[in-house]
Structure formats: C-alpha cells, structure tokens
Amino acid sequence: MKLESKVPEGPLADKWTKYRSTMNLVAPNNKRRIDVIVVGTGLAGASAAATLGELGYNVKAFTFHDSPRRAHSIAAQGGINAAKNYQNDGDSVYRLFYDTIKGGDYRSREANVHRLAEVSRNIIDQCAAQGVPFAREYGGLLANRSFGGVQVSRTFYARGQTGQQLLLGAYQALSRQISLGNVEMYNRHEMLDLVVVDGKARGIIARNLLTGKLERFAAHSVVLATGGYGNVFYLSTNAMGCNVTAAWKAVKKGALMANPCYTQIHPTCIPVSGDYQSKLTLMSESLRNDGRVWVPKKKEDAQAIQQGKKKGIDIPEQERDYYLERRYPAFGNLVPRDVASRAAKIACDEGKGVSPTGLAVFLDFASAIERYGKSAAHSAGIHNPDKAMITKLGEEVVAEKYGNLFEMYEKITGENPYKHPMKIYPAVHYTMGGLWVDYNLETNVPGLFALGEANFSDHGANRLGASALMQGLADGYFVLPYTIGQFLSNEIRTPKISTDLPEFAAAEKSTQDNLTKLIDIKGNQSVESFHRRLGKIVWEYCGMSRSAEGLKKGRQLIRDLRKEFWSDVFVPGTANEFNPELEKAMRVADFMELGEVMMLDALDREESCGGHFREEHKSPEGEAARNDEDYTYVAAWEWDEQDPKVHKEELIFENVELKTRSYK
Amino acid sequence: MKLTLKVWRQQNNASKGALESYQVEANEHMSFLEMLDVLNQSLVEEKKVPVAFEHDCREGICGSCNMVINGRPHGPNQGTTTCQLHMRYFKDGDTIVVEPWRAKAFPVIKDLVVDRSSLDRIIQSGGYISVNTGQAQDANAIAIEKDRAAHAFDAAACIGCGACVAACPNGSAMLFTAAKVVHLGTMPQGEVEESTRVQAMVNQMDEEGFGMCSNTGACEADCPKEISLTNIAEMNRAYLAASLGSQKKS
Numbered sequence: 001m002k003l004e005s006k007v008p009e010g011p012l013a014d015k016w017t018k019y020r021s022t023m024n025l026v027a028p029n030n031k032r033r034i035d036v037i038v039v040g041t042g043l044a045g046a047s048a049a050a051t052l053g054e055l056g057y058n059v060k061a062f063t064f065h066d067s068p069r070r071a072h073s074i075a076a077q078g079g080i081n082a083a084k085n086y087q088n089d090g091d092s093v094y095r096l097f098y099d100t101i102k103g104g105d106y107r108s109r110e111a112n113v114h115r116l117a118e119v120s121r122n123i124i125d126q127c128a129a130q131g132v133p134f135a136r137e138y139g140g141l142l143a144n145r146s147f148g149g150v151q152v153s154r155t156f157y158a159r160g161q162t163g164q165q166l167l168l169g170a171y172q173a174l175s176r177q178i179s180l181g182n183v184e185m186y187n188r189h190e191m192l193d194l195v196v197v198d199g200k201a202r203g204i205i206a207r208n209l210l211t212g213k214l215e216r217f218a219a220h221s222v223v224l225a226t227g228g229y230g231n232v233f234y235l236s237t238n239a240m241g242c243n244v245t246a247a248w249k250a251v252k253k254g255a256l257m258a259n260p261c262y263t264q265i266h267p268t269c270i271p272v273s274g275d276y277q278s279k280l281t282l283m284s285e286s287l288r289n290d291g292r293v294w295v296p297k298k299k300e301d302a303q304a305i306q307q308g309k310k311k312g313i314d315i316p317e318q319e320r321d322y323y324l325e326r327r328y329p330a331f332g333n334l335v336p337r338d339v340a341s342r343a344a345k346i347a348c349d350e351g352k353g354v355s356p357t358g359l360a361v362f363l364d365f366a367s368a369i370e371r372y373g374k375s376a377a378h379s380a381g382i383h384n385p386d387k388a389m390i391t392k393l394g395e396e397v398v399a400e401k402y403g404n405l406f407e408m409y410e411k412i413t414g415e416n417p418y419k420h421p422m423k424i425y426p427a428v429h430y431t432m433g434g435l436w437v438d439y440n441l442e443t444n445v446p447g448l449f450a451l452g453e454a455n456f457s458d459h460g461a462n463r464l465g466a467s468a469l470m471q472g473l474a475d476g477y478f479v480l481p482y483t484i485g486q487f488l489s490n491e492i493r494t495p496k497i498s499t500d501l502p503e504f505a506a507a508e509k510s511t512q513d514n515l516t517k518l519i520d521i522k523g524n525q526s527v528e529s530f531h532r533r534l535g536k537i538v539w540e541y542c543g544m545s546r547s548a549e550g551l552k553k554g555r556q557l558i559r560d561l562r563k564e565f566w567s568d569v570f571v572p573g574t575a576n577e578f579n580p581e582l583e584k585a586m587r588v589a590d591f592m593e594l595g596e597v598m599m600l601d602a603l604d605r606e607e608s609c610g611g612h613f614r615e616e617h618k619s620p621e622g623e624a625a626r627n628d629e630d631y632t633y634v635a636a637w638e639w640d641e642q643d644p645k646v647h648k649e650e651l652i653f654e655n656v657e658l659k660t661r662s663y664k
Numbered sequence: 665m666k667l668t669l670k671v672w673r674q675q676n677n678a679s680k681g682a683l684e685s686y687q688v689e690a691n692e693h694m695s696f697l698e699m700l701d702v703l704n705q706s707l708v709e710e711k712k713v714p715v716a717f718e719h720d721c722r723e724g725i726c727g728s729c730n731m732v733i734n735g736r737p738h739g740p741n742q743g744t745t746t747c748q749l750h751m752r753y754f755k756d757g758d759t760i761v762v763e764p765w766r767a768k769a770f771p772v773i774k775d776l777v778v779d780r781s782s783l784d785r786i787i788q789s790g791g792y793i794s795v796n797t798g799q800a801q802d803a804n805a806i807a808i809e810k811d812r813a814a815h816a817f818d819a820a821a822c823i824g825c826g827a828c829v830a831a832c833p834n835g836s837a838m839l840f841t842a843a844k845v846v847h848l849g850t851m852p853q854g855e856v857e858e859s860t861r862v863q864a865m866v867n868q869m870d871e872e873g874f875g876m877c878s879n880t881g882a883c884e885a886d887c888p889k890e891i892s893l894t895n896i897a898e899m900n901r902a903y904l905a906a907s908l909g910s911q912k913k914s
Contacts, residue, residue, distance in 0.1 A: 051797040066718065067784050069824055070726045088806060122800070129800035131793045131851040135816040140807030158817060164725055165820060172792035179788040187781060210773065239720040273693050278701055279722045408724065411748050412695075477797045526708040528701070571855070572713045578676070578774050580716055 002158040003256075003636060003649040007111040013093075013656045016115040017460055019439075020482055024489035027206055027476065028489035031056035035219035035496065038062070041190045042071030043163075043469060044172035044452025045225030047476030051633070053177030055481055057488075061174065061183050062206055064190040064241065069171045072227060072239040073472060076163025077284035077405070079146065079155035080127075080469040082120040087144050091152040093117045100467060103149045104432070104460020105626060106658050107259070107634075108649060111439060112457045119478040120470050124156055125231040129532040130169040134158050147465035149336035149663070150284055155466045160404045166469055170476070173453055189215070190583065191246040192514075193507040194222065194253045194448065198361045201250075201448035202497045205507045207515075209583065212576040214511055218497035219329055219485060221447045223480065224250060225472075228431035228453035230263065232591045233543070234535020235270060236428035237282040243587040246593050247435055247454050256636035258436035258456035260594065261602035263610050264318050264463055264546050266429030267293075267340035268315065268414055271360040280427040281412055282361070284405055285465040290368035290398065290478065291422070293340070294320045294350040295361050302352040312362050312421040323347055330350060338462045338611045338624075339663060341426035346622065347543050348425075355423050364421035369394030380479055404462045408517055426544060430468060432459040433601075436636040438648070440483035444636075447487055452476035456634065460572060461610025515575040518585045519602045523568030527585045530565050534558065534588065538595050546602045547615040555599040579599065597637050597644050606644055607631045628658050665690050665756040667821060671715055672763045677771050683761065692752040694778040696881070697729065699751055709738065718773040724888065727823035731776055732763040737886045738825035745825065745888040748842065765826055767835035769873045780826050782872035783840060790864035793854045806852050807900040816850040819843045821889045826890075828883035828891075834875030839883040841869050842899035843891050849902055859906035866903055 005474050008019040026034065034057055038049040041063040049061040065071065096117040101108060124142070128134065135143040135157050142324040144153040158165040163592035178185040188209040195203040195218070202219035227246035230236040251257050268283045268291075296302045296315050304310035323343055325332045335343075347353070354360050366454045373394025377385040380393070395418050399406065435443050437457055442449050452472040459467065541554025565588070573579040608617040608624035609631070618623045634649040667688045674681025688706075697719050704714035720728040729746040733739035739749045754760065762776065770778040771887040820843070828839035845862050848854030854861075877896060884893040 024855065047797075054796045065720070065728070066780060067824065069784075070720055070728050072721060072726070075723050075725050084803070122798075124803045125800035126795075126797060126805075128803035129793065129795045129853055130852045131816070131848050133813050133820050133847070133851065134803075136808055136810045136813045138810050140809055147882065158820075161725065164823075165817075168820065172787060173795075175784070175788040175793060176792040179790075183785075187784075239726060240722060241720045274691065276691070276694055276698050276702060277693075278698050281723055293703045408748070411744065412752065414693075414750070414752055429679075480791060528705060528708075565793050570708060570711065572708060572711065578777070579718065581714060 001444065001647050003436065003444065003634070003647055004438060005109060005649060006440060007049050007109065008439065012110060012114050012390070014075045015111050016118055018519055023482060023486055024424070024494060026485050028056050030492040031494060032058070034058065034224060034491065035060065036221050036224060036484070037217055037219040038223045038455070040071065040225035040227060041068035041171070041174065042073035042227060042452065043167055043170055043472030044454070046071070046167065046174045046475040047473050048223055048225060048311040048480050048484070049183050050170060050173035050177050051477055052484070053182030059177070059183040059267065060186065060219065062186045062189045062204070064188065064209060066187055068174055068185065068187070069168065071167060072242055073167045073469070074164045075239065075467055077160045077282065078286045079145065079157035079162045079466040080123065080166065080471065081147070081154050082124045082156060083117050084121055085126060086142060087153045089152045091154050095152065096154065098118060099150045100458065100464060101460070101656050102661060103464040104462055105624070105661055106628070106632070106653065106656070107262070107609055107651065108458055108460030109655060110655055115479065116471060116474050120476045122468060122478055123473045125610060127166055127169050130173060132158060132165045132169045137399050146284060146289055146334065148288060148334045148340070148465045149331070160286070160402070163239045163469060165477065166473065170473070181304040182243050190509045192249060192586065194250045194537070195507045196253050196445060197406060197497065197503045197504050198499055200446045203499065205504070205511050210577060212574070215509050216499035216508060218499045218504070220491045220494060220497065221449065221452060221484060223449045224435065224454050225451040225522065226454045228434065229591070229594055230428045230431050230594050232534065233428040233539050234531050235272065235539070236275060236282050237266060239281050240279060243590070245587050245590045247447050247450070248590040248594055250435060250443065250445065250448060251639050253445065255445050255448060255598060256436040256638055257433065257594070258634050258636040259433040259601065260637065261605060262432035262461045262540065262610060263428060264337060264430040264432060265341040265426040267337055267344055267426045268424045269427035269429070270362060270409065270543060271355050271423055272357065275399060281408065282427070283409060283422065283424060285337070287363060287405060290401070291363040291365050292322055292335065292367055293324050293333055293344070293361055293363055294322045295347045295354060297321045299351045301348060302354060305354045306356055306358055312364070328663045335461060335663045336464060341544060341611060344426055360423040360425045362421040363424045365398055365417065365619070366421070369398055372397035390563050407514070430463055432456065432461060432463055436634065439478050440486050442483070442487060449480060449484060451480055459621055461612055515582065515586070518569065518571050518582065518589070519575050521567065521569050521571070523570050525570060526569065527569060527581055528562065530569060531584070531588045531591070533561055534592055534595060538598065539562065541597050542602050545613050545615055548603060551599045551603040555596055558592060558595045558599065565589065565592060593639070597639070600644055601635055601637060604635055605631055626660070632658070665692060665751065665754070667699070667754065668759040670759065670761045671775070673715070673775055674772050676774055681772065683912050690751050692750070694751045695722065695747055696733070696749040696751065697747050700862050716777050718777050719747060722747040725823060727825040730765050730778065730825055730827070732765065732830060734761055734901060737765065737830040738888050743888060743890045765830035766874070767829045769835060769837065770826060781868065782874070783824055783826060783837065785845065785872060786837065786841055786865055786868045787870035790861040791848070794857060808852060812850060815839045816847050817851070819891065819895055820847040822891050823889055825888065827886050827888060829874065831882040831886035832875065833880060833882065834878060836877045837869050837872070838877040838899070839875040839887065839891055839893070841865050842895035845902060846895045858902055862899060862902045
C-alpha cells in the first residue's frame with residue numbers, strides 16, 4: 001500500500017492558501033443533499049459538526065456521553081497556542097511551526113504543522129467572537145503565558161479551565177446548529193462499527209446506550225473525532241470513558257493506525273496513592289512557570305522522606321538537587337514534557353523519589369512565594385518586611401495565579417501545597433499516534449476522516465503544551481470543513497445511502513454477535529480487573545522507557561491476557577438494556593488489540609524520539625538518540641489477528657534542518 | 665474504614681426504586697467514586713448487577729457525576745463535585761445515603777443515572793452567540809475590561825451538572841440558565857442578542873418542566889462551582905427589560 005500524503009506543491013508558506021483557493025467546492029444546493037456523520041463532540045468534533053452545519057450539509061453528530069458538553073476536551077487546563085505575537089516577543093507563524101516540529105522531535109509532517117500554525121490565529125478570533133472569556137490584561141486586551149519547550153508567550157488561557165471554555169464555545173455553536181435543524185444530535189450513542197460500501201466509508205453502527213439496541217446510520221462521509229487512546233494504560237489523566245473503540249473499529253475495517261507507540265507522559269500529575277486508584281489527575285504545566293522541580297541530593301534523605309521521618313521542608317537548600325535547572329540551564333523547569341518526565345523517572349530510579357512508593361518528585365513554590373512576596377511588599381510600600389509578611393503576600397499572588405489548581409491538589413492529597421512542596425510524578429496524558437490521515441485529514445479509507453487527537457498528524461513524537469486545543473479546533477473549524485469538499489465534490493451524484501444495504505446488515509450482525517459473545521462468556525473476572533492488568537503491562541513495557549526484550553515480552557503478555565479475557569470475563573446484565581459494564585467490556589477488548597500494536601510499533605522503531613524512549617538508543621548523557629537515517633517515517637499499522645503489518649510514509653523535510661533537539 | 669451505604673436502586677424509569685443497604689470497606693484516601701468502584705467490584709464478583717452512576721473526568725469539570733449524598737447534591741463539602749469528595753471527610757462506621765438527582769425535569773434512567781438533556785435544550789434555545797466560523801474579526805479588536813471578563817468567567821464556570829436543580833425545593837433551573845445568560849450577556853459580543861436569548865431560554869426552561877424560583881438560595885449553596893445567586897437577579901433584570909420591549913439594559 002502506498003501512502004500518499006497529498007501535500008500540495010509550492011512553497012511551504014503558500015501551500016494552504018493556494019490549495020484552499022483551488023480545491024473543489026460543493027455548491028450550496030448540493031450540500032443540502034449530502035449527509036455527513038461526525039462521531040465525537042469534543043473540540044474537534046463539535047467544531048466540525050457546527051461548521052459543517054453552518055455550511056449547509058446535513059450533519060448527524062454522535063456522542064456516547066449524555067451531552068456533547070461532557071467530552072474530555074473540557075478538562076484541559078492550561079491554554080491554547082496561537083501565533084498572534086500580541087506580546088511583541090518575536091513570535092510568528094514560522095516560529096510556532098518550527099517550535100512544534102522541533103518539539104515533536106522531527107517526526108511530523110511539515111505542511112500539516114505549518115497549516116496548523118497559520119490557522120491558530122483564526123481560532124483565537126473565532127473563540128473570542130463566540131464569547132469565550134479569555135484572560136485579559138488591565139487594558140482589556142488578551143493576556144498570554146508561557147508553556148514548556150518555547151521561549152515566547154503565545155498561550156491564551158481562561159484561568160485553569162481553558163478547555164472547558166473553548167469546549168463550551170464549540171458546544172454552543174453546535175447547539176445553535178441543532179436548534180436550526182442542520183445538525184441532528186445523537187447523545188448516548190456509541191459507534192461500534194464502521195460501514196464500508198464499495199470501498200468508501202458510508203455509515204456507522206451505533207449502540208443506543210439507553211436501550212442497548214443497535215442502530216444503523218448512513219451518510220456520504222464519516223468523520224471520526226473520537227479522541228486518544230491513553231486509557232489503554234488504565235491509569236491516565238484521561239476521563240474514565242475515553243476509549244479507542246470508534247477508531248479501532250475503523251482500523252478493523254482497513255484504516256491504518258499511525259505511530260501508536262507515541263504516547264505522551266505528562267510530567268506533573270498527582271502521584272499514585274493506592275491500588276484502588278481509578279485515574280490520575282494532572283497539575284497544569286503552567287505551574288512550571290513558577291514551581292521548581294527537585295529531589296534530595298542524598299539517597300538517605302529521600303529514604304527518610306519515603307518512610308515519613310522527614311518532610312521536604314526539612315531538607316536544607318544545599319542538599320536539594322534542582323535537576324532540571326542543573327541539566328537544562330537554557331529552559332530549566334520549562335523543558336518539554338518528554339524531557340521533564342524522563343528526568344523525573346531517572347531521579348526516582350536512582351532511589352531519590354519522595355513518596356512512600358518512591359515514585360514522586362517535588363514541585364516547589366517556596367522561591368516563587370518569596371519572590372512575589374518581596375515584590376508585593378515593595379509595591380505596597382512596606383519596608384523591611386519580615387518573613388511572615390513576605391510569605392503571606394507571596395501566597396496571595398500564587399493563589400491568584402494558580403488558586404484552583406492548589407485547591408484541587410489539596411482536595412485530592414489532603415496536603416497544603418502553599419506550606420509543603422507538591423509531590424508530582426509523570427502520567428499518561430495524550431497520544432500523539434492515531435489514525436493515519438493525509439493532508440486532507442482523510443484516512444486511507446476514502447470518505448473516512450479523522451480529526452483532533454484521533455489522528456496522528458501534527459505533533460510528531462511529542463506534543464508541546466497548549467497545542468492539543470489548538471489542533472482540535474484547527475481541524476474542526478478551519479481545515480476539515482474545506483478539505484472534506486475534495487471528497488464530497490465527487491459525491492454530488494450519489495443518492496442518499498440506504499441503511500438497507502447488505503453491508504449495513506452484515507456490520508450490524510457482527511456487532512450483535514460480538515456483544516452476545518461477551519455476555520455469554522459468563523466467566524469469573526470483572527472487566528475492570530482485566531483493564532487494570534492490561535494497563536500494568538502496557539505501562540511496564542511500553543511506558544516511559546522501552547526495550548526490545550521488554551516489548552516482546554509485553555506483546556506476549558497482552559496476547560495471553562486477551563485469550564483469558566475472552567474466556568473468563570464476567571459481564572452482568574443483558575445486551576438489550578442500559579449496561580455500563582458491557583460498554584466497558586467492548587472498550588477493553590479493543591484496547592487489548594491496540595496494546596499489541598503499540599508494542600509492535602515501539603519494537604519496530606529502533607531509535608529514541610520524543611515520548612518514545614528505547615533504552616538501547618541513548619546518548620552518553622542519557623538523552624534520546626534519534627536515528628534520522630533509518631526512521632524518518634510514519635509507521636502506519638494494518639491490523640491482522642496474527643501479524644499486524646506496517647506501512648511507511650517517508651517524512652520529507654524541505655524547510656527545517658533535522659537537528660539534535662537540545663534544551664540545554 | 666467500614667461504611668454502610670444506602671443506595672437508590674431502580675431498574676429503569678418504569679419500575680419503582682428503593683434504597684438498598686451495602687457494607688463497604690474503604691480507606692480515607694479514596695474519592696467517593698472510587699469507594700463506589702469498590703462496591704461495584706464486589707457486586708460483580710458476586711455476579712450481581714453493579715450500581716449505575718454517571719462519572720467521567722473525575723476532576724470536577726465534566727459535570728457528569730451527580731449524586732445526592734446524605735441529602736445534599738454532591739455531598740457535604742462546599743464547592744466540591746462528587747468525584748472530588750474524598751473519604752477522609754467521613755468517619756469509620758458512618759451510614760451514607762446515596763440518591764439520584766430528584767426533579768421533574770430529570771427522569772431517572774437507572775439507579776443514580778438521570779436524564780439531564782433538558783439542560784441541553786435550554787442551551788439550544790438560545791445559549792449561544794450567533795456567529796459562523798470565519799466571521800470573526802481580530803480577537804483584540806474589542807477590548808474588554810478585565811473585571812467584566814472575570815465576571816463573565818465566573819458565570820461561565822458552570823459545569824452543567826444540575827446540582828442547582830436537585831438542591832432546589834421547586835426543581836428550578838434558574839441558576840443554570842442565569843449563568844449562561846449572564847456569561848454571554850456580559851461579553852460585548854453577546855450583548856446584541858441578549859433580549860431574544862433571555863426570553864427564549866426562560867421559555868424553554870418553563871417548557872421543560874423546571875419549577876419557579878422562590879429565592880431559597882439552595883442552588884448557590886450546593887453548586888460545586890459556587891456560581892453566585894446574583895446571576896439570577898441579573899437574569900431577572902434582563903428578562904424584565906426584554907419583556908418590556910426595551911433593548912437597553914438598566
């Protein structure tokens with residue numbers, strides 16, 4: 001299979017503008033006769049469904065949630081990047097493009113990333129027009145802050161709830177189209193199969209989660225905006241319902257899964273505290289603007305902390321190792337996520353972790369509190385303030401900036417982060433891999449498109465902070481609504497697709513059989529217990545650090561677990577009712593197959609790049625060692641029960657020179 | 665810690681529900697939902713049907729989780745969703761009663777799961793700014809006073825969980841509706857449509873079967889995002905202005 005990226009000709013900066021102006025259009029009278037299915041209503045799905053509705057297409061939108069507003073985009077905290085250069089600090093489209101390519105460790109497609117940087121500016125305009133209450137300066141103009149891996153301030157934000165506000169903007173735009181009748185909304189419907197007719201994506205089988213009934217939906221084209229697969233690890237910052245099922249069903253119908261081994265481990269999450277734990281909570285990267293990461297220099301001190309005999313504040317300044325500032329003086333605590341996560345792992349592997357499990361490092365705000373306190377005292381005209389006064393004033397400033405995050409931390413851990421340094425540890429947060437798409441965001445199955453986290457296209461091997469919101473909205477508002485026309489302009493003579501076609505009947509039957517099979521196993525182990533075990537395997541062998549030996553072992557363990565699952569899982573209830581255990585069982589079954597492909601992909605990639613770190617490939621200083629000679633490609637996997645097969649798309653860099661990524 | 669749970673079990677909307685008692689062994693670091701996970705795990709091990717409840721992000725932002733715990737929506741802690749409530753706030757030996765949201769406009773689907781789509785329909789009736797993709801001007805073209813943006817944000821922080829409705833003796837959705845009316849009406853971009861918006865949203869709210877507001881303030885007290893009661897006053901003012909045919913805000 002030859003993978004055609006369909007990147008248009010011409011200079012990088014002109015490609016999108018020229019392409020957009022010359023691509024095929026669908027006339028308004030034809031749009032009315034064309035049906036589009038959009039699965040998923042997060043940032044990418046809601047923005048796409050709303051925009052397609054505005055353009056005049058007949059849209060059917062699906063979410064497994066009770067409302068489109070619940071999608072996990074809502075939990076994004078920190079912000080959204082845009083090359084506005086409002087801060088006059090030298091930002092530009094090119095710089096955002098370059099930072100993203102470099103941050104992704106040179107494993108993304110140049111033309112897609114440049115387009116992303118271009119439309120980033122329109123996104124902020126659009127969201128402001130929708131009434132998103134972005135943070136503002138006293139002059140009334142938009143405020144910005146910094147994120148990891150960059151040296152400009154280009155991140156727009158709405159307190160610590162940027163994702164929420166952007167999603168509500170998209171949800172409201174979608175609601176408007178629903179009320180106008182342009183979008184038909186199907187809540188509590190989960191896509192369980194893709195229907196392909198004559199080689200083209202023509203519909204889906206969805207399960208009505210309230211009644212358990214399978215329903216058929218047909219359209220001229222299907223758009224998947226179904227998010228990432230981080231929950232394959234069981235413990236992650238993803239919501240409990242996040243899953244790979246829709247994307248995976250597409251893979252089983254011939255779509256390719258690209259770079260599945262690229263997963264992002266976020267450095268600042270609240271550490272695991274017990275076996276009962278169901279999910280991990282992120283502490284926004286923005287905290288690294290002011291927090292300093294450290295562990296004790298001496299192992300004895302770390303052990304004393306682990307055993308509860310000492311606390312962080314008992315360790316004197318000269319006995320602390322601010323390892324990020326030491327190792328990466330140019331970026332310090334604001335190195336990209338993959339670098340910060342790995343450094344935390346190394347510190348803990350050396351026995352310097354600071355929680356009972358030994359898997360945590362400190363994120364300390366004492367210096368920031370003192371610095372802000374002194375500055376606030378100075379502004380207030382207080383001369384010779386004592387330490388208590390400085391601390392009080394400093395804490396007030398920190399509370400204003402990060403109050404809600406500090407509160408959340410205290411709610412979860414029961415410890416006051418103003419008085420004691422936070423304890424953090426890396427956790428799975430985002431998946432850069434996803435369905436393979438070309439420049440039009442179309443998968444290798446004609447008529448099937450993938451947006452947002454569900455595709456692989458923009459973040460390479462590592463995503464920079466505040467770029468996920470940008471990509472989701474770029475794809476949904478400003479890319480897909482144009483590029484889908486390339487496909488649909490050839491479909492104007494295609495009559496309405498009928499759900500009576502044999503392909504629909506076959507897909508419905510196989511889905512029904514699968515559900516019945518799961519219910520009929522009547523084994524002895526819960527779905528949850530299998531999911532936990534799967535997560536442990538994937539984290540152990542395909543987590544922050546991977547080796548050939550471990551990956552081979554991991555693959556075998558997953559295959560064994562899968563066998564056990566299909567013979568011993570217990571799913572209570574029936575398939576014809578509201579049955580959350582059955583929903584979960586379907587999702588876990590798909591995660592098991594995906595997990596195996598992740599192991600294979602990580603094994604195939606004999607290099608370290610971004611979030612993918614192979615122990616066999618590191619520099620003498622322990623940094624990731626890329627192999628551009630042999631691995632500058634996208635690995636797109638075709639599913640096969642026995643032996644999944646890889647297809648390769650060479651990445652061509654015409655504008656950026658491939659360099660060793662350095663943040664030192 | 666050993667707990668006795670009394671949980672509302674109801675097969676579906678047509679059947680009658682009842683409280684059932686369970687013993688659960690929890691620890692104080694668990695979240696309330698993780699404690700329910702433990703209960704469900706043991707039910708599944710006994711081949712029984714687990715308690716259905718809604719939950720997703722478990723970070724207090726998606727608005728999915730919805731339980732009345734010991735008579736209060738989202739439990740005893742102020743400004744805290746069910747998923748962010750931790751067991752350290754309960755004592756060994758406690759009996760905890762867990763019920764679904766109860767309101768006419770939120771029919772029970774199963775156990776603790778209710779249908780809140782009525783809230784979506786209120787938003788669909790006018791809770792948006794009518795701007796198509798691509799129509800926007802530069803984001804900095806309209807300067808907005810910092811305090812004004814902050815005021816809009818405070819209202820926009822609503823997570824749509826419906827606790828305000830569950831807390832209200834009348835089952836009113838005034839706080840939910842007002843939060844959106846105030847968020848959008850405070851932003852200059854949303855001011856233009858304020859009259860039509862507030863009328864449409866209030867009408868829809870009535871149509872869905874939500875009750876009237878009698879200013880008990882229970883909604884504000886149990887709102888996990890501490891949305892202020894003053895939003896209702898602002899909405900009433902906007903509604904009155906719209907009803908009198910004036911396009912101007914007082």
